[in-house]
Amino acid sequence: MAPTTQPVTVTVTGAGGQIGYALLFRIASGQLLGPDTPVRLNLLEIPLGLRAAEGTALELIDGAFPLLASVDVTDDAAAAFDGTNVALLVGARPRSAGMERADLLEANAAIFGPQGRAINEHAASDVRVLVVGNPANTNALIASAHAPDVPPERFTAMTRLDHNRAVAQLALKAEASVTDVDGVIVWGNHSATQYPDVSHATIGGRPALEVVDEAWCEEVFVPKVARRGAEIIEVRGASSAASAANAAIDHVYDWVNGTGDRWTSAGVTTSGPNAEAAASYGIPEGLVCSLPVRSQGGEWQVVTGLENSAVARAHIEASVAELIDEREAVRALSLLPG
Numbered sequence: 281m282a283p284t285t286q287p288v289t290v291t292v293t294g295a296g297g298q299i300g301y302a303l304l305f306r307i308a309s310g311q312l313l314g315p316d317t318p319v320r321l322n323l324l325e326i327p328l329g330l331r332a333a334e335g336t337a338l339e340l341i342d343g344a345f346p347l348l349a350s351v352d353v354t355d356d357a358a359a360a361f362d363g364t365n366v367a368l369l370v371g372a373r374p375r376s377a378g379m380e381r382a383d384l385l386e387a388n389a390a391i392f393g394p395q396g397r398a399i400n401e402h403a404a405s406d407v408r409v410l411v412v413g414n415p416a417n418t419n420a421l422i423a424s425a426h427a428p429d430v431p432p433e434r435f436t437a438m439t440r441l442d443h444n445r446a447v448a449q450l451a452l453k454a455e456a457s458v459t460d461v462d463g464v465i466v467w468g469n470h471s472a473t474q475y476p477d478v479s480h481a482t483i484g485g486r487p488a489l490e491v492v493d494e495a496w497c498e499e500v501f502v503p504k505v506a507r508r509g510a511e512i513i514e515v516r517g518a519s520s521a522a523s524a525a526n527a528a529i530d531h532v533y534d535w536v537n538g539t540g541d542r543w544t545s546a547g548v549t550t551s552g553p554n555a556e557a558a559a560s561y562g563i564p565e566g567l568v569c570s571l572p573v574r575s576q577g578g579e580w581q582v583v584t585g586l587e588n589s590a591v592a593r594a595h596i597e598a599s600v601a602e603l604i605d606e607r608e609a610v611r612a613l614s615l616l617p618g
């Protein structure tokens with residue numbers, strides 16, 4: 281049956297890269313927004329990546345996807361974000377040998393600042409943004425700061441891959457299905473300081489900490505999840521791409537379609553509607569921080585009222601301190617307006 285609704289415009293940056301290649305065909309097949317929603321795909325690349333993105337666009341056409349209304353490739357951010365409803369900011373500057381953290385932040389601010397401005401000027405009024413390119417949380421903060429007319433809560437950072445990794449490891453350990461696991465949380469930064477937390481989780485309705493050992497969580501599970509990206513590189517010989525694309529799909533699908541009562545994790549802004557909830561966990565305003573969330577009515581809402589142990593609080597504090605450090609480093613370089 282032909283789709284009946286108007287196409288939604290989805291922009292993917294870094295579309296010629298690995299994650300882009302794993303992501304775009306799933307968007308075209310309807311897995312991002314659902315089986316009834318046609319999509320117009322705008323692919324943004326830097327000039328060096330344009331040919332790869334153009335090749336991917338040819339393959340997208342060859343997929344004859346019923347839901348794919350159009351596909352355009354450009355290196356012009358204004359054109360790429362024109363009328364965008366969903367922006368997936370994947371392209372980022374990787375850390376090269378000898379690069380200091382300040383250099384990395386500066387190089388990425390030069391990408392995410394202008395993209396934030398272009399979103400502010402050209403995107404649709406309901407635009408939702410997911411930043412995948414690293415350092416994702418701070419890149420999201422920079423993009424949002426350059427888009428003063430877009431509510432800050434529309435800018436998010438991807439910690440769903442960390443969340444999915446945590447759910448999968450817990451299910452493996454408990455010899456349960458991933459569908460039996462609920463209430464896992466990834467707190468903080470999408471970095472090695474993140475805190476995958478099972479203390480509020482349940483497995484088949486039972487508290488997870490009755491099923492798995494607390495010492496295993498602290499000594500094996502937390503470092504395993506936090507270092508999974510490095511493990512993939514070591515084993516596969518390349519960084520994770522399909523699982524990152526899968527997590528981006530999960531994040532946007534849940535954001536748009538809702539999570540019901542289940543929780544997930546997302547990097548959300550701690551200013552605006554979620555400021556009070558973030559403050560209740562000791563997390564200050566003006567960050568993009570991974571928190572337990574539900575999506576209702578197209579908005580991420582932070583799950584409130586959780587009691588955290590001293591160990592959990594220490595982990596969360598350390599990761600939040602890193603986010604504050606990144607923000608201050610960007611501010612010191614005058615890359616954060618306001």
Ligand code: NDP
Binds near residue numbers: 298324370412
């Ligand atoms: P990938 O597609 O593999 O990765 C893209 C970004 O996603 C990187 O910043 C990467 O971070 C990040 N990422 C986040 N989570 C994960 C995860 N779990 N696993 C792996 N990566 C993750 O990179 P490629 O080099 O293949 O492609 C990047 C493309 O972006 C290139 O084609 C380049 O030309 C383009 N680009 C486009 C820009 C634009 O549109 N303006 C700007 C800059 C680049 P990490 O580096 O830490 O792995």
